[in-house]
Amino acid sequence: MGNNAENGMSSKLEKWGYETHRAIFDTGTIEHFRREADRVAQAAGSACVRHLRSRSEVFDELALSGSFLRLLPPGVSPVRSILFDKTPAENWPVPWHQDLTIAVVEERSVSGYGPWSFKDGSPHVQPPLSLLENMATIRLHLDETPAGNGALRVSPGSHRRGKLPSDLLRESFIEESQTCECQAGDVLMMSPLIVHSSRRSTAPNRRRVLHFEYARREDLDPELHWFE
Template structure:
């Protein structure tokens, strides 16, 4: 992608909180990715399976062989051109909403980061711990500087749980969903083609509906930061 186009996307994210770029991955690359995921041992504790959802936490730690396919030249160029060269990966998760999934997610912001331990630090909290994984709400400036990339392994629209967002809500600090004033705010549905990506600021208010068209929605969600954490606290999945 040309630098001019990268600038357009960067400006769109800074202003609106998100952007969509289709055709980042070829049909062949998507096939390779899905084949690797299909053939993994899903009995580990980072894997979550229910009728409504299959998820892999710490995705790149669990499937390191997939890293080079996903961080292809195309994606690296986008990360450097849109985020900046100082950004590194801090979190990864794979979601599969099956065809009959009734999984519905209400409007929310992503307010926590994944870290290696729980320690008392000023301005860090509340904390949650799941299966020995630690998440904490950091100071606002850390959240404001983060980006997330969602890689779509299927065509996604409003009928199979595409994300809905409130444009510009990422620049309003901590924004409680119950205080959304729909007389002034708008909602946008983020349709993404198979092999495309959505880039978003984690602070944008976002939600997704249940699947109604019997089609899968598989997404790889990766978060990035350019900030080092204070004292001995570390990002749990840091990857340069």
């Protein structure tokens, strides 16, 4: 993430790559977000809904709200938004990985960017490490998420190792992991470079998470444009 004195990251987020903020929203607000999340998921017909801000004025306003921006370093803006909606019927495990891609408007041949892929109709690309180091992710939990219900696991400090080869990202590589259990209304902040995963729920229930990624828009090569 670069130097925290320069980019405004908290010392904990800088050191460990993640931190939890408890009870950012009250019960009534979370219930409002749940109803909106259910509406968006039903309209999209998917348990993983990308481009969330364009589908919901409520979540577009949330991404830019003071409740979120006060947690973030200055100068960043939301650049990607996703709803994850695990249910007993949609109960998938996620292997250890880093979030290495960003969403842009169109694919272009730009030095330092690649490989390219397409997800839900938009080009995605791996940008230079320096861009990812200055990004931050906010995950707002709309449901109780204990270890048995697919809570995110992270490898503390792994974000400081840069982009890691995929063959290293396996269970035996992760010497130490932390399970980030959260209550409804809690926010988990993390670097996209932190190695993270989630197990299949052993006590499956609703596990709705709003995922917002933030970046400095000027960090993107001028030949490219953020999708959001």
